[in-house]
Amino acid sequence: MAPTDSDWLGSLRCPRCLGGLIAGEPLRCDTCGVGYPSLGGIPVLLEHAYDAIDQWRFRLSEFRQTMDATRARIVVDLATKTLHASTRARLQRLAESLERHRDLVTAHFAGAGLAPAKRTAPEQPGVPGEGSVTSYFHQVHRDWGWEAEGSQENLRALEVVADVLQPPLGRTLVIGAGACRLASDLHTRGRASLTFAIDINPLPLLLAARVLTGERVPLLELPLGPIDLAHVCVERELVAPAAVAPGFVPLFADAFTPPFADGSFDTVVTPWFIDEVPTDLATYLPVVHRLLRPGGTWIDHGPLIYHPNHTELPARYPSDELFALVEAAGFTIEQRRMDRLVYMQSPACTRGRIEAVFTFRARRGDGPTQPRAQSEAPAWLSDPELPIPRFAGLDGYRAPHPFFAAVVGAIDGSRSARAIAQALVDSHRVPQQAALPGVQACLAEVWRACGPSGSATRE
Ligand SMILES: C[S@@+](CC[C@H](N)C(=O)[O-])C[C@H]1O[C@@H](n2cnc3c(N)ncnc32)[C@H](O)[C@@H]1O
Structure with a gap:
């Protein structure tokens, strides 16, 4: 069955927020916006797909x-x-x-x-x-x-x-x-x-x-x-x-x-x-x-x-x-x-x-x-295509390594994790294969370090 089959697509929810899913490739949550790609025609409805x-x-x-x-x-x-x-x-x-x-x-x-x-x-x-x-x-x-x-x-x-x-x-x-x-x-x-x-x-x-x-x-x-x-x-x-x-x-x-x-x-x-x-x-x-x-x-x-x-x-x-x-x-x-x-x-x-x-x-x-x-994690931590807002705590964040500083410096409210990774490949010669996982791991750390105090402006 194709993932657009409405018989069962209507029964599926976003694993993050239980929002409805919009047909397409990837399937996309109509509430938090996270995308869920498919593999071999099977939707990957994992929180961090x-x-x-x-x-x-x-x-x-x-x-x-x-x-x-x-x-x-x-x-x-x-x-x-x-x-x-x-x-x-x-x-x-x-x-x-x-x-x-x-x-x-x-x-x-x-x-x-x-x-x-x-x-x-x-x-x-x-x-x-x-x-x-x-x-x-x-x-x-x-x-x-x-x-x-x-x-x-x-x-x-x-x-x-x-x-x-x-x-x-x-x-x-x-x-x-x-x-x-x-x-x-x-x-x-x-x-x-x-x-x-x-x-x-x-x-x-x-x-x-x-x-x-x-x-x-x-x-x-x-x-x-x-x-x-x-x-x-x-x-x-x-x-x-x-x-x-x-x-x-x-x-x-x-x-x-x-x-x-x-x-x-x-x-x-x-x-x-x-x-x-x-x-x-x-x-x-x-x-x-x-x-x-x-x-x-x-x-x-x-x-x-x-x-x-x-x-x-x-x-x-x-x-x-x-x-x-x-x-x-x-x-x-x-x-x-x-x-x-x-x-x-x-x-x-x-x-x-x-x-x-x-x-x-x-x-x-x-x-x-x-x-x-x-x-509680923001949608952009699940989906590398979503824009990352400048969230509370970011301005005072003390980067433990120049790589973290480069990632934090690249967050401008419109770039996604994938765009930041590509920028680091271009400007810092980060290896293409390592860039996105590295940026995502770094973003998760930064988000954790900024703590719950910034939650009002996180998404
Ligand atoms: C002992 S096997 C049983 C497989 C199958 N039911 C059978 O009887 O042959 C356990 C299955 O649970 C799956 N599994 C492990 N963690 C899971 C999770 N968090 N969510 C869904 N499936 C999971 C494994 O990949 C594996 O296929």
């Missing part, structure tokens, strides 16, 4: 470097070690495959309009293991590739969730949809009128969107523990086994700043999400509550496996504590089950897990929702 896209470019470049460094190490092993013929064959195959894998992933991003770039801004902190373009890469194969080789994981997950489903699902939101197989199966099986499938991870969503329009998408799997030489690299054409019903819309959007008005949904689904992404899932329950209309349904499906570096011990809730928290947050749990399910068992790999997976359906009560905190 341009920064996020830059991060994806940096990660793509880092992925390419990792592939090249790994390949170089293998080439050295081949050149310097005495190896059994079959070991040599395996390493040679892996070295060739790494190069093709690198090029294929790069081509998928290029097809969506995104090229690699050397990192010029630090990685944003996030969920451990998600700072790479290939995070959840194997899920893409599971969702659209393994089934043809005998895997039952997708079918079993659908069967379990279908047991708690009460179709029709109405207007549905799937949070952390990944490669979208379960999300799209539920959309069709649950006869949802409209489903938004949101995620912040580019590759699975980009590939899912293509597979779901009937395309056959080539992708390589390089299992960590291949079962034999033939499975060191498995080349697949990902394909949707059945057409998805109309009204399924993938979106780049953040679970914590969802671009929807309160009460927008009849159903919210959180598949393999609540234990992994919020640092304390108790603080996420008000978000689900707010997104649902009173009487709406929340369906959760996933294990309770918390990352020790991400979630403190008190927030690593077992199921009884989770269910109590859900009830206390204004839901009634109507049905629940636990299944021990096979997880990520690639037909090509020696690895694979079995997890205790909890699935429940909870109904939102009529009680009030906690209001959403509004972003």
